[in-house]
Amino acid sequence: ASCGGPARSAPSARASHSATGSSPTSGVSPPAAEPSPPGPSGASLAPVPPGFVALPDVDPSILTDIRYATAHNFVGRPVAGYRQPRCLLARQAAEALHRVQTAALARGYSLKVYDCYRPQQAVDDFIRWAGDRDQRMKAEFYPEVDKSALFDEGYIGGPTAHSRGSTVDLTLVAAPHGDQPSYPPDRPLVACTAPAGQRFPDNSIDMGTGFDCFDPLAHTAAPGLSTVARDNRALLTRLMATGGFANYPKEWWHYTLGGEPFPRTYFDFPVE
Numbered sequence: 001a002s003c004g005g006p007a008r009s010a011p012s013a014r015a016s017h018s019a020t021g022s023s024p025t026s027g028v029s030p031p032a033a034e035p036s037p038p039g040p041s042g043a044s045l046a047p048v049p050p051g052f053v054a055l056p057d058v059d060p061s062i063l064t065d066i067r068y069a070t071a072h073n074f075v076g077r078p079v080a081g082y083r084q085p086r087c088l089l090a091r092q093a094a095e096a097l098h099r100v101q102t103a104a105l106a107r108g109y110s111l112k113v114y115d116c117y118r119p120q121q122a123v124d125d126f127i128r129w130a131g132d133r134d135q136r137m138k139a140e141f142y143p144e145v146d147k148s149a150l151f152d153e154g155y156i157g158g159p160t161a162h163s164r165g166s167t168v169d170l171t172l173v174a175a176p177h178g179d180q181p182s183y184p185p186d187r188p189l190v191a192c193t194a195p196a197g198q199r200f201p202d203n204s205i206d207m208g209t210g211f212d213c214f215d216p217l218a219h220t221a222a223p224g225l226s227t228v229a230r231d232n233r234a235l236l237t238r239l240m241a242t243g244g245f246a247n248y249p250k251e252w253w254h255y256t257l258g259g260e261p262f263p264r265t266y267f268d269f270p271v272e
């Protein structure tokens with residue numbers, strides 16, 4: 001879909017996920033490249049495949065909180081394929097996001113990305129998870145929806161536009177921003193639909209729900225939002241439009257670049 005939303009058919013672990021468009025199963029072999037600088041943990045980072053960039057190399061001011069590389073996400077553990085907490089994107093998408101960030105900074109905000117390029121192996125991990133019995137994160141991330149319905153309800157894509165490299169999940173943080181609170185795994189879970197002062201304390205402005213809140217209240221135009229949350233979502237939509245990104249109406253955080261460079265390729269190289 002042009003909005004970057006998910007395929008609405010039943011999820012399939014056999015979704016096309018070639019790196020090059022020529023093979024249904026193989027991933028991109030990273031090209032020979034200059035050694036990458038050390039990452040945040042001091043680990044060296046893999047070269048980025050042709051046509052892709054690491055977002056900080058294009059705009060180091062954009063904040064990152066790559067949830068699928070951590071335990072603070074709807075599955076409650078790092079997701080397959082996220083070996084480093086990096087935001088990798090098609091170059092055009094990263095450059096478009098830089099234009100959005102310039103507009104956001106001028107208004108006193110910064111973008112913060114939660115997810116960028118997503119390998120097909122991560123989607124396959126989500127599909128396996130949706131079919132198992134684990135519900136450890138239900139109380140926070142999908143309090144009212146059965147996990148077996150998350151694909152059919154449109155909250156998780158299989159395949160997903162993220163695997164094409166020009167889709168991002170993101171929010172706005174007011175400048176100067178406080179630190180992102182860390183996530184203690186033993187903290188009691190609070191529904192992502194609870195008021196901002198009660199749910200997990202993200203340092204973003206109030207969007208009415210937390211990130212990856214699989215609930216009708218996360219629909220961008222949901223009725224019943226506070227005026228503040230409604231205005232904040234509208235601000236994000238306007239800012240993203242300056243870079244050519246369109247919102248997915250079921251998730252206030254999910255945007256896809258119009259005219260994306262790899263519209264039919266679902267990549268599978270790991271984020272590392």
Ligand SMILES: C[C@@H](N)C(=O)N[C@H](C)C(=O)O
Binds near residue numbers: 004115155157169
């Ligand atoms: C899972 C969530 N962050 C997301 O991106 N959902 C859309 C529908 C997707 O997976 O494509």
Ligand SMILES: [Zn+2]
Binds near residue numbers: 162254
């Ligand atoms: Zn998304």
